[in-house]
Amino acid sequence: MQDGDARSKTAVKVTTNGMVFNIFLTIFKFIAGFSGNSAAMIADAVHSFSDFITDIVLILGLRAAGKPADHNHHYGHGKIETLCAAFVGIVLFIIGLEILQSGLGKILFVAGGGNLEQPGAVAFIAAVVSILTKEALYRYTLSAGRSIKSDAMIANAWHHRSDAFSSVGTMIGIGGAMILGGRWVILDPVAAVIMSYFIFKVAFEISYTNINELTEAAPDIDIVKEISHIIVSTEGVRDFHKLKTRKIGSNIATDVHIQVDKDLSLIEAHDICTEVENRLRAKFGMDSILYIHCEPDM
Incomplete structure (x- = not known):
């Protein structure tokens, strides 16, 4: 394992690279979501924006966590990294809740006789691009996180993976709505609801593990x-x-x-x-x- 300074630099570098991709993905998804009339793609864009925000928090936190012990922190600053990982879990939970609420609202709207616009091909293409990009970021971040034994980076890798999962649901929903049309446009918000489940699952696992560590629980x-x-x-x-x-x-x-x-x-x-x-x-x-x-x- 690398020493504290090299470890911190590796973590910041990998997270910064992920942040750059998240900026472009967020913009691309918002454009595709609005131009393609896709509720699920807009929800996906919000999720990517949350990735960008958590990347900023992680970069600041990982830099602080890499500092050596001092007269006020005799055991070092490692708990800051655990706090960052717990933060990622909580953010994921909030995002999942917002996506679930939005999807259910649109489903109830359709059930009450309302009509949703059919999503366009651009939204479908954006979903495919998102899946490939976020899966690559997941593997890249997870590999680096494991090599330096960083819980915060591993949590952030799962944040990328949850975005890839959500985009799979989005792709299915948009594709189904495009092919079947009419009342089947409801598949788009249904996909948003389904993807919220995966986000909740990952959020719970990350939050539970790291909050346990913050409360001095023993390791596995x-x-x-x-x-x-x-x-x-x-x-x-x-x-x-x-x-x-x-x-x-x-x-x-x-x-x-x-x-x-x-x-x-x-x-x-x-x-x-x-x-x-x-x-x-x-x-x-x-x-x-x-x-x-x-x-x-x-």
């Missing part, structure tokens, strides 16, 4: 088990207890009491603690935050 049980295995399998460690773990940004923080032979010298006991630290850092990164208390095994 698999990570806790791996930490436990590394500790207990270290030569000289007889047992351990009071294991506490949490995430601070991309870093794992671990607090544990280990038990060693009571007849060991202070230097020998210290060497065992150092070996535990080295093994944990080798697995979870050199920036891992570790507090290891050594006790005699009575």
Whole structure:
């Protein structure tokens, strides 16, 4: 994994590239939505605009999160990254709610005897372009996010993927309305309602995970088990207890009491603690935050 400064620069670069694409997609979709009379495409454009806004917030947040520890932030600024990821989840939920409300409103309008204009080919083309672009951005951002272990970037990647999902629904709705026409124009807002489900699903997963981290929840049980295995399998460690773990940004923080032979010298006991630290850092990164208390095994 890269050091903090290089990691922050990578995150900002990737997010900035995504933001540039989102600007052009937003403009393109709004033009296509209004000129093509497509409610679903306009909803898609709003979603792309939300991507642009969250990109700005993420760039500012990732820069702040990359700062080293200081006299006011002894554990660094990693929680800012977690806060940004939670923000993305909340924004996604709000966007999903707005799209659901708009789609249901138009469906009720048609059910009450109203008529919606049939969407044009330009809206269909915009949906296809959006799917290809956002799927590419998803893969690009996800790959970078995983390589630097950034929850905020991974959340933003899913923001891109949710836009691709929504565009698939939009494409189906617009295509159906164009081919079938007449009362089947209702497929357009129906597609908007369907895409809101995917957005809600991703929003919940992102928000739940990162709000948990903000409230000091322990990492996944698999990570806790791996930490436990590394500790207990270290030569000289007889047992351990009071294991506490949490995430601070991309870093794992671990607090544990280990038990060693009571007849060991202070230097020998210290060497065992150092070996535990080295093994944990080798697995979870050199920036891992570790507090290891050594006790005699009575």
